[in-house]
Each structure stands twice: as structure tokens, then as C-alpha cells.
Amino acid sequence: xxxxxxxxxxxxxxxxxxxxxxxxxxxxxxxxxxxxxxxxxxxxxxxxxxxxxxxxxxxxxxxxxxxxxxxxxxxxxxxxxxxxxxxxxxxxxxxxxxxxxxxxxxxxxxxxxxxxxxxxxxxxxxxxxxxxxxxxxxxxxxxxxxxxxxxxxxxxxxxxxxxxxxxxxxxxxxxxxxxxxxxxxxxxx
Amino acid sequence: xxxxxxxxxxxxxxxxxxxxxxxxxxxxxxxxxxxxxxxxxxxxxxxxxxxxxxxxxxxxxxxxxxxxxxxxxxxxxxxxxxxxxxxxxxxxxxxxxxxxxxxxxxxxxxxxxxxxxxxxxxxxxxxxxxxxxxxxxxxxxxxxxxxxxxxxxxxxxxxxxxxxxxxxxxxxxxxxxxxxxxxxxxxxx
Amino acid sequence: xxxxxxxxxxxxxxxxxxxxxxxxxxxxxxxxxxxxxxxxxxxxxxxxxxxxxxxxxxxxxxxxxxxxxxxxxxxxxxxxxxxxxxxxxxxxxxxxxxxxxxxxxxxxxxxxxxxxxxxxxxxxxxxxxxxxxxxxxxxxxxxxxxxxxxxxxxxxxxxxxxxxxxxxxxxxxxxxxxxxxxxxxxxxx
Amino acid sequence: xxxxxxxxxxxxxxxxxxxxxxxxxxxxxxxxxxxxxxxxxxxxxxxxxxxxxxxxxxxxxxxxxxxxxxxxxxxxxxxxxxxxxxxxxxxxxxxxxxxxxxxxxxxxxxxxxxxxxxxxxxxxxxxxxxxxxxxxxxxxxxxxxxxxxxxxxxxxxxxxxxxxxxxxxxxxxxxxxxxxxxxxxxxxx
Numbered sequence: 087x088x089x090x091x092x093x094x095x096x097x098x099x100x101x102x103x104x105x106x107x108x109x110x111x112x113x114x115x116x117x118x119x120x121x122x123x124x125x126x127x128x129x130x131x132x133x134x135x136x137x138x139x140x141x142x143x144x145x146x147x148x149x150x151x152x153x154x155x156x157x158x159x160x161x162x163x164x165x166x167x168x169x170x171x172x173x174x175x176x177x178x179x180x181x182x183x184x185x186x187x188x189x190x191x192x193x194x195x196x197x198x199x200x201x202x203x204x205x206x207x208x209x210x211x212x213x214x215x216x217x218x219x220x221x222x223x224x225x226x227x228x229x230x231x232x233x234x235x236x237x238x239x240x241x242x243x244x245x246x247x248x249x250x251x252x253x254x255x256x257x258x259x260x261x262x263x264x265x266x267x268x269x270x271x272x273x274x275x
Numbered sequence: 276x277x278x279x280x281x282x283x284x285x286x287x288x289x290x291x292x293x294x295x296x297x298x299x300x301x302x303x304x305x306x307x308x309x310x311x312x313x314x315x316x317x318x319x320x321x322x323x324x325x326x327x328x329x330x331x332x333x334x335x336x337x338x339x340x341x342x343x344x345x346x347x348x349x350x351x352x353x354x355x356x357x358x359x360x361x362x363x364x365x366x367x368x369x370x371x372x373x374x375x376x377x378x379x380x381x382x383x384x385x386x387x388x389x390x391x392x393x394x395x396x397x398x399x400x401x402x403x404x405x406x407x408x409x410x411x412x413x414x415x416x417x418x419x420x421x422x423x424x425x426x427x428x429x430x431x432x433x434x435x436x437x438x439x440x441x442x443x444x445x446x447x448x449x450x451x452x453x454x455x456x457x458x459x460x461x462x463x464x
Numbered sequence: 465x466x467x468x469x470x471x472x473x474x475x476x477x478x479x480x481x482x483x484x485x486x487x488x489x490x491x492x493x494x495x496x497x498x499x500x501x502x503x504x505x506x507x508x509x510x511x512x513x514x515x516x517x518x519x520x521x522x523x524x525x526x527x528x529x530x531x532x533x534x535x536x537x538x539x540x541x542x543x544x545x546x547x548x549x550x551x552x553x554x555x556x557x558x559x560x561x562x563x564x565x566x567x568x569x570x571x572x573x574x575x576x577x578x579x580x581x582x583x584x585x586x587x588x589x590x591x592x593x594x595x596x597x598x599x600x601x602x603x604x605x606x607x608x609x610x611x612x613x614x615x616x617x618x619x620x621x622x623x624x625x626x627x628x629x630x631x632x633x634x635x636x637x638x639x640x641x642x643x644x645x646x647x648x649x650x651x652x653x
Numbered sequence: 654x655x656x657x658x659x660x661x662x663x664x665x666x667x668x669x670x671x672x673x674x675x676x677x678x679x680x681x682x683x684x685x686x687x688x689x690x691x692x693x694x695x696x697x698x699x700x701x702x703x704x705x706x707x708x709x710x711x712x713x714x715x716x717x718x719x720x721x722x723x724x725x726x727x728x729x730x731x732x733x734x735x736x737x738x739x740x741x742x743x744x745x746x747x748x749x750x751x752x753x754x755x756x757x758x759x760x761x762x763x764x765x766x767x768x769x770x771x772x773x774x775x776x777x778x779x780x781x782x783x784x785x786x787x788x789x790x791x792x793x794x795x796x797x798x799x800x801x802x803x804x805x806x807x808x809x810x811x812x813x814x815x816x817x818x819x820x821x822x823x824x825x826x827x828x829x830x831x832x833x834x835x836x837x838x839x840x841x842x
Contacts, residue, residue: 238338526805614719616712
């Protein structure tokens, strides 16, 4: 069974959030529709989910750094399905500050019928957190992956989707870490 | 100064090897020209270079796993510029076996004038090891990076070059690690 | 300047907590004085402090696993000095649950004068989080370290203090990870 | 079955080496007997064994840094049991240079009867590489572990054995990494 499905071409369901957004201009809500023309890489996460903190959020920051922001938009969606009382907006704000997250983060709206799963999480039929969504420039959901996806694969996927709409994809051809980890390299004298 | 140059469009110099190849059919030599139509990702390395062993060779294996072999060819080139007596072919063969390297590895030909730098390394004006080369499907050298390049950036670069020639790029849409690192993930009950 | 001071032999100040403890029998508070006879390894942390989550708390779990519980007691102390509104007890409880912390955790009492630094944190003159405290079997504060201390050094320090009181120190001579990471080992045929 | 045996109190068998040592004064051979009075932590390794390179040799360097050299001697023993032709002394010398190993390394003597296992490796009945040996100050083999042992446990073990002979054990009370990994720590304003 493929959880990393490249074939489905259905429109990405709109997000239903509480209206409170972090890291946007004056806390204004974002609409997915407003990001058409760009590939959207979104991470559904919970701040108390160890896998989100250990690998998925750092990966999202690497994606944000690698791709040109005019071509690839990076978003977070806080999808709380457990420990609801513990996951208050002010805690999320402090979490975002301490971990230096600088991409917009929406808060998934609670189930109006009182169930544990929030609205957007249910609309996408997610299995848990972290879940990565990739939405192409015309608004189709192209990838949905629960768990970890390797950076190599993700870099390739995002680049190919961004290239569908043309133009330069990567943020800065000169960087990309080539300057780092030099101390273990062997240099010509 | 950019060491990760995406702009130069010069033909990749041919490789001059000793003729002894590892991990090819019956040890037969490979020619870059024979790989036209595929993107070639090649790593110039030395088996006694810590950075090559710690991050560059594992990265090459991840690249090999991620991309479809009909679209992306992965090669190693053993470019010895120090400790020549220590770097004998039988030691390289044992190294390749122990580290389970399964891509073809050529051995750069020693300088006929007795200098320390081997022939292909000089032809590419490399600065040391590890150095990653990316050659596009028509044989142009598109990238040359000394040191470490992030997986996200590399995945994007290779995918874009492979896509220039059309067709499916990634090896298997269903994999890519989505199944791993699940124990830290938070699953719906 | 040494922040990892082995020389001072002053009594460890008592802890002033809110009375609410996690991971104790029926939530009953612990007193340092009740742990005399054992070395106490205590970590002052904040659940929203990245360094606490990434390296200090996992290290505390390794310490707990390595040493015999009759000889070494492992404790957490939640010392909130920023983002007070975000750090509510129910959030800490959810955090402890999700990260599978199983050692007792006290909550440092807020400053009665309304300052940001909690009472116990001030009594120990801590500089921030994570801060590791090691208290010997007779109640002296023997080590106080802000930041990261290597496992090798910490293992040695705790063992030497535990040995001052005699008896077996490590939890299980047969374990200690010797069985792990075998896949990269080279085994005789 | 315990491979990390703390109970056996047999004399450590003497080492039989080729006579060629690395990183000793003028290449002079070392005798275990000459190290009496110190705890000896020795690693049997092969330079082409991935687990030795990835975790065991870096751990040995951490041990060397943590303990006072007058109390704890750190040694390597190159125990080649496969790829004999590939493991020549000049290759080991280049490996030691590139990985910046600075402890004495002996080369286990080949089996005089032509078998694959070298003499000292057989005398200790080792199962493969990496194997860690800990010999106490009076020359008893106190630990022998094939595979990986956690730093916490190893730090404790070495410290306790070193303390049997009295005196200061750790190399420098002020260090031990407390200054590192500060950027993720949370500091009081």
C-alpha cells in the first residue's frame, strides 16, 4: 500500500482553521487558494508528537531554505487529535518561538460534533502526525505521506512539481551546504 | 565564489582510469559516453577520506535508491592524491565489499609525470575529496561540488536534470522512506 | 571558568515545588531528603527548550537505564522561567506521556514576588535550562552543569559518587547496549 | 548470555603483535605488562569494518579525552581476520593519519599455521570486530564486549576500575562538554 501517492489528482480540500494563525502578517489567516501558482508543502503536526519535533519540523525548515519562496510555499497545520487541553494556542506560540519556526502555522478547527479529530485532518483522512502534504501550483493534492520521507525523494518531488509551472526552483544555486562539513573533507595541498 | 555551479554548460571531460573497475560486469571499464541519455551522478572519493566515508558515500547510496536506474546512473571514481601506497586496488575492493557499495567504481589513472594528482581529478580541476559531479543526459557537466551538499538540494537538482530528458524520474513512488521512523510518529487510535 | 564543578561540597538546597508531581505514586510529592543514601541525578528543564528535548532528556533516560535504581535516583524539575502561560501542568503531563518519561518530575514553585525565575532555580543560581544537578548520597551538591555534558564523563562521575556509598552501581552487568549496532560489526564466520 | 562480563577475574592474555606499532615513540612495541598500575581500554578493530569506523573508534577517542592518561591507557589492536591482502601496515598508517588516531596501535600477529584469525584475537576468543577489552590496574581482564556498549555504561565501568587503584580519575573536571551544544539551551536573560 502506498502512503506516498503520486498519482491522485484530486483538488486539495480547503483548510478549516480556527482563524488564529502564527507567523503571518498581523496573525491574518491564510487561504490555500491564495497560494495558487506556487507548490505548497504543508506539514500537519502536533507540538507534543516526538517524531514531528525530531525529524519532520527540521525537514520542513530545510525545505523552506532550499526552494525559492516565490515557487514553493511552506506551511504548518497544527492538527491536535489527542491531549486537547494541553495544546493551547499560547503554548503553540511559545513552541514556535523557541524552535524558531518562521513559516505560517494554522490551527486545525476542532470537530463541531465534539469528536477528537479536527476538521481538516478528517477532510484529508490523515492517519496521524506527522503527515506531509504537497499541493501543486493549480491546487491538486499530489502527495500525502504519514511518517518520514527521505530528503532526497522529497527534494526531487517538490522540484518536479515546481518545474511544472516553469522558472527557477531552488533558492540559491550557490549554497546548499557545499561549504559545510569541510573539516572531514580531504583538500589538495 | 560558488563551488556548486549550476551555470556552466561545458562538456564533461572524459575519464581516464586504470582500466580496472569494481562492481561492473566482469570488471569491464565504463565510458561516460556510454551513459548518454541518463543523468550521471558521480562521486570522486578516497576510501581513507573520513568525509567520504561518513557522509558522501552514504548519500550516493541514497541517490541510487531514490532514482530510477534507467534515468540516473550512479558512479564512483577513486581519485587518490595522497597515501598512494596505501590505496591499492585490492584494498579498495575489500572496502567496497565491507561497505556494501554496489555502484560501478573506476580508479583514476595516476599522473604519467609522477605528480600526486591523478589524471581525471586534474582534468576536472577538483579541489579535494569528496567531490560530486552531475553530468546531464547530453554529457554536459552541470554541477561540481567539493564538500557536502544537502540531500534536499541534491534531490531537486538531479530530478530537474533528469526531467529535462522526460519520463519517470524516481525509482518507486511507493517508497522513499515513508514507512520508516514510525515509532516516533503519533497514530490515530 | 568551570561550570561543571566537582569541588564544592555544600548541602543541596531543598526543592520548593508546587506540590504537583508527575510519575510518582498517586502524584505524591518527593523530598530530596527522602532520597539520602542514593545519588540523585536531577535535570532542571523546560518542555519548550529545544536543547532539553533533543539531548538532555534522552540522556537522563540513558542514565536511568544504566544505573541501579537503589543506588541512583533520577528526577526531573520543571523550571519555567519564560513562556509561563504556555507551560501549564496539563501540558507537561501530556509532554511526559508522549515522550515516555517515567521518572518523577516536580514543578518548581513560581516566585512569590512575581519575578520570572522560580524558587528552586533561584536557590541553585541556575543560568538556564538544561541544568544537570548531581547530589551525593549524603545530600551534598557535587555537580551543577548548564548545557551538555558528555555521556562518558557523566557515567564516570555518577559511578564514582555512587561507589562512595559502596555496593553494586550499574543496573545490569549483562546489558549496556553490547547487543545493539551489530549490523555494522564484522563477525567471524 | 553476557558478552559484557564483569565477573571474570582472569589475567589478560599477553598480546602477540607483529612488532610494528603505530603512534608510539619511534614505533617501539608496547607490552601490556608495562601498563600495570593503569586501567587499559583496548579496542580490537579492523580499518575496513564499518562499525569500527562509525562508532567504536570515535568512542575510543572520547574515552581517551575523558580520563586522565596516568590512570587510563587507551590502545588499539588491529585484528585482521578477513581481507588480509587489503590490510597492509602502510594502509593502516594512512588510515590512522587520516582519522587522526593518536593512541598506540599494535598489529595482531598472523596465525603461524596460516589460519585466518590472528594470534591475540584467538587468545581472547573474540567473536569479531569491534571488540572492547578493559584490563584493570593489576592486569586482569575485567570486560570483553563485542559490538557496541553505551558511553554511559562504559564511562561508569572505566571510572570504577580506575578508582580501585585510588586517585583522580577524570582528565579535567572543568571540561566534559558542558560548554558545547549551548545554542539549543535556553539561557536566562
